[in-house]
Amino acid sequence: MKRICLFPGTFDPITLGHTDIIDRSLDLFDEIVVGVGVNSAKTPMFPLEQRMEWIREIYSDRPKVKVISYEGLTVKTCKEIGAQFILRGIRSIGDFEYEKAIADVNRMMDENIETIFLSCSPRYSTLASSLVRDVLRYGGDASQLLPANILRQLRS
Template identity: 40%
Template structure:
């Protein structure tokens, strides 16, 4: 059986929490498409291509993980790919309300669409890409919150190593 799901997100930047969700997703699905959203309403730190490259490097050569990107509605991307399942990570109760609304809207737009939620591990429930970006921009140390390759990319992008 070839069970696949899409794990969409901005991944700006990829965090260890995202990697934990990918690993948990691989326990549930045979294949994951990590889909980087190109949201013109956001001002990302990394380009879509940079984010895709960082994800590819962080997940290594795992043949079960494909890295892609999309514009527009996730359900349209899911329909195009023929993968009507989405994997979403929940960090806290506050994530649930938004994800619940999103899941129901997606189901309304694509009736065969299914959302699968997994909790992030206790080590990363407080980590968000937005918070990592903010801490890094102010020179804070985000080591241990992001993969090593992402830490290096953040340091290059910001032109300085973070404070210890």
């Protein structure tokens, strides 16, 4: 059976912390579907299509990485794409407590979908998209926070 994993998030924008998790999970799964979530309660800094295109560009040479957008329950999306796994990155114990609660509810909804937690590399342990958005909003240097293709586009 093909091991398909959904990596959900808003990726507004995708950061080096996100790519660290994706890159390190490539050997664990046959296919990684990056699910760019649409959350009506949030107003993103970057349009959905832009966020999806950035991820496609970063992984254009990695056919096992796919990109979709989705709305609603993550477990429902897993069923629709045939994913047996949900991938979540953990930066801190606080992240773990929050993510474990979500994983427990997902497991109650579908016991066949397993959540896999990867702790991020130490250099990205404080990196969050909200912080990156603040750096960008106020003209700071985001070169240690974002993939090169995004930096090039934002600078032009």
